[in-house]
Amino acid sequence: MARPNEEVEGLLQEYADLIAITGGDAFKARAYEKAARAIGGHPVDISRLDAEGLREIPHVGRSIADKVVEYLRTGSVSAVEERRSKIPAGVRALTAIPTLGPKKALRLYEDLHISSVDELAAAIEADALHDLKGFGAKTQENILHGITLLRQAGGRIPLHVAMRDAEDIVGELSAVKGCRRCAYAGSLRRMRETIGDIDVLVAAARSGPFMDALAGLPSTAEVIAHGAKKTSVRTAQGIQVDLRVLPPDSWGAGLVYFTGSKAHNIRIRTIAVRQGLKLSEYGLFDAESEESVASRTEEDVYERLGLPWIPPTLREDRGEIEAALGGELPEVVTERDIRGDLHTHTDLTDGLASLETMVQAAAERGYAYFAVTDHAPGLAMQRMTDEKILAQREQVRALDGVHRGMRLLHGTELNIGPKGEVDWPDEFLAGFDLCVASVHSHFDLGRAAMTRRFVRVCENPHIQIIGHPTTRLVGKRPPVDADWDEVFAACARTGTALEVNAQPDRLDLCDEEILRAREYGVKFAVNTDAHCVPHLACLRFGVGTAQRGWLTAKDVVNTWPLSRLRRFLRKGGA
Missing domain, CATH: 3.20.20.140 (Metal-dependent hydrolases)
Structure with missing residues (x-):
């Protein structure tokens, strides 16, 4: 859930790009870029400011302040919408390719009618750009590399964006009556640089209120699945959020299970099997009697397996299990x-x-x-x-x-x-x-x-x-x-x-x-x-x-x- 400062930063940066794409004044485009950075980095929530307060932010003049006020009041800016209408969406998509600037994107559309990343990749492979000025072999090589980077990123979410949304959701669900514990898990808890989706866990006796609360959040744009054990939604920013509600006594085991990584979990489950135990999101159980032997805290689960608690950021099966067994697990910096x-x-x-x-x-x-x-x-x-x-x-x-x-x-x-x-x-x-x-x-x-x-x-x-x-x-x-x-x-x-x-x-x-x-x-x-x-x-x-x-x-x-x-x-x- 983007903050107003970040929303406006993105809008002004898009406007600067649109000015550049349409061949507008380079000085004007640069002015909007500067204003975008200044607003994004401003420590005060800009939704609390009037036009006069906005003009006190560096690089924000009267015209820009008026556009910000218009956006905060109506959710759109007429000048931006007008510029958008002049540019095919595919051209704007091309500018997401690293190394491909807005002017080159517009030339590709006007001269070769290329309006998607896939069309551009195919055109380069077919040598269709060889006569286009400014698109020599080195430029095409750089563009192809940029396309590779873009595709590798896929639907991955930057760490800070996922963290911001996860913490907002955790805050909302923590306020629901009956919540005993609430936290994010998965690759976000392991602090990976990009995130596929957001896993949120709640410890509570009843799951229904939390499933309903997630589905009803203002930031929820789509409910993908709604059930008693798991609810999945997609936020307005396109991020999938998966919520699971666990019995309070299973909190530690669930946190271990859903934090991962998959490879780390396989290793600790193997250790459990060798000890005649079975590990699931509900607890660590004796394989024969199915009696729970550890589940309330992560420390309990790891200790019963003969391991010290392993920081989530180390759980990637890169030697942390061996280090833990050998008493050589690092006390990582905080x-x-x-x-x-x-x-x-x-x-x-x-x-x-x-x-x-x-x-x-x-x-x-x-x-x-x-x-x-x-x-x-x-x-x-x-x-x-x-x-x-x-x-x-x-x-x-x-x-x-x-x-x-x-x-x-x-x-x-x-x-x-x-x-x-x-x-x-x-x-x-x-x-x-x-x-x-x-x-x-x-x-x-x-x-x-x-x-x-x-x-x-x-x-x-x-x-x-x-x-x-x-x-x-x-x-x-x-x-x-x-x-x-x-x-x-x-x-x-x-x-x-x-x-x-x-x-x-x-x-x-x-x-x-x-x-x-x-x-x-x-x-x-x-x-x-x-x-x-x-x-x-x-x-x-x-x-x-x-x-x-x-x-x-x-x-x-x-x-x-x-x-x-x-x-x-x-x-x-x-």
């Missing part, structure tokens, strides 16, 4: 362990909030320290200068310790050039408390060149963290091609941390790469890359990904006390 965020932005570059606002919000999260790392001048559109960053440093020093004693670190996010070079010279970099270095361009370098690029950055004594290392965007952009084993070895050798970027469209490094890097002894930083106050709350997604990669607090540098972190930031001094 949100409570994180003492500070080491990668954030302000409105000095592409952030949406002032330095003071970001610092105050970080202090309210209880952080012991907080780093501000605005972009360096290599990203020309941010118009960073030496003078601007040094002036910000003075502001940071003045705010250090002011908010609840939180210590501030002044950093920067550098751009890793194609040969591993960065924006500022060594003598200038030496003045920062920390430097995050990230790839923002030249994604298509060959494997050897890309590997050298990362290794050279690791060897820079002023760079302590590699930001969003593989550059991937979930379902939209693949990781860059590098010899990651060589990169991980270089990180371990030089004392350079790899970021687990918590932005839900990144989650980079992903869990599988974290597992590989961990074997080399690499250290990590779980950061939000926040560009506005609401982004700070994305930390949970980074922590979930870190857990899936088996990371403990010892592996994550921003769980350490500031004194130890400062030694680490001196590159290898931890």
